[in-house]
Amino acid sequence: MRISGFRLQASGYRLQAPLNFGLPAGGSRPSNTGLRLKAPGFRPYFPDAGLIELAPSILSADFAHLAQQVERATAGGGSVIHVDIMDGHFVPNITIGPPVVKSLRKATRLPLDCHLMIENPDQYIEDFAEAGADWISVHQEATRHLNRTLSHIKHNGCRAGVVINPATPVETLSEVLDIVDYVLVMSVNPGFGGQKFIPSVLGKVRKLAEIRAERGYGYQIEIDGGVALDTVSEVVRAGAEILVAGSAVFGHGDVTANAAALLEAAKRESLQRV
Ligand code: DX5
Numbered sequence: 001m002r003i004s005g006f007r008l009q010a011s012g013y014r015l016q017a018p019l020n021f022g023l024p025a026g027g028s029r030p031s032n033t034g035l036r037l038k039a040p041g042f043r044p045y046f047p048d049a050g051l052i053e054l055a056p057s058i059l060s061a062d063f064a065h066l067a068q069q070v071e072r073a074t075a076g077g078g079s080v081i082h083v084d085i086m087d088g089h090f091v092p093n094i095t096i097g098p099p100v101v102k103s104l105r106k107a108t109r110l111p112l113d114c115h116l117m118i119e120n121p122d123q124y125i126e127d128f129a130e131a132g133a134d135w136i137s138v139h140q141e142a143t144r145h146l147n148r149t150l151s152h153i154k155h156n157g158c159r160a161g162v163v164i165n166p167a168t169p170v171e172t173l174s175e176v177l178d179i180v181d182y183v184l185v186m187s188v189n190p191g192f193g194g195q196k197f198i199p200s201v202l203g204k205v206r207k208l209a210e211i212r213a214e215r216g217y218g219y220q221i222e223i224d225g226g227v228a229l230d231t232v233s234e235v236v237r238a239g240a241e242i243l244v245a246g247s248a249v250f251g252h253g254d255v256t257a258n259a260a261a262l263l264e265a266a267k268r269e270s271l272q273r274v
């Protein structure tokens with residue numbers, strides 16, 4: 001089925017048109033030039049401006065009981081499931097691939113936010129979309145043709161995000177900010193959970209919020225790394241809306257209570273911001 005030039009979201013289906021209508025779909029599979037129709041199980045996502053969301057990162061979860069861990073984090077208010085994909089090349093760690101995403105897809109109706117910390121992400125976008133990813137983000141540092149890759153993600157029916165490492169300036173994104181659905185600011189160097197929050201990245205969160213307001217763009221701002229009860233206030237104050245948290249949710253104690261406490265602290269701060 002091929003429809004181009006518009007976006008339709010209704011009745012549990014989403015059709016996503018390519019961003020650059022003149023361009024063929026990028027990536028390694030030239031046959032995939034059509035649009036992907038998401039299955040009826042797909043959960044449409046309509047973000048509210050300023051809404052704070054908690055995205056529990058399963059990196060710190062007990063992988064032997066993944067479905068139960070996700071359920072517990074959801075009960076505490078997690079509304080997006082953050083899935084860290086690492087290849088041992090772009091980052092010095094190896095995690096999971098499409099088969100685990102496919103299993104997770106059956107275990108939750110929440111959006112699966114796949115954070116690709118891999119080289120050559122174009123090669124795998126279709127696989128993750130097919131496995132059930134709803135959001136796919138790629139690192140600016142790992143992506144040679146960023147515009148094409150973001151188009152490719154959208155072509156596959158997913159929300160498209162771009163990620164920057166702590167040492168990468170916001171300016172490197174200036175030519176894609178009008179087309180991304182979300183920007184993920186890394187507040188640790190990617191590769192591992194449980195690292196210390198790097199406060200200097202907050203300036204980049206503030207800058208992204210300013211640019212969005214000035215230019216009328218629609219991206220959400222996500223932050224990832226070291227988000228916990230002691231850092232969440234400053235993160236929300238700076239303007240982050242989607243808060244990824246791994247060890248603060250799954251690392252100790254009661255997962256549901258941890259998620260609820262973090263979300264509550266974040267919402268309290270966001271109310272003060274208004
Ligand atoms: C790190 C990952 C994070 C990680 C965050 O490379 O991208 O998503 O799970 O873990 P915490 O919240 O423990 O810093």
Ligand code: ZN
Pocket residue numbers: 057082083084115224244
């Ligand atoms: Zn992540």
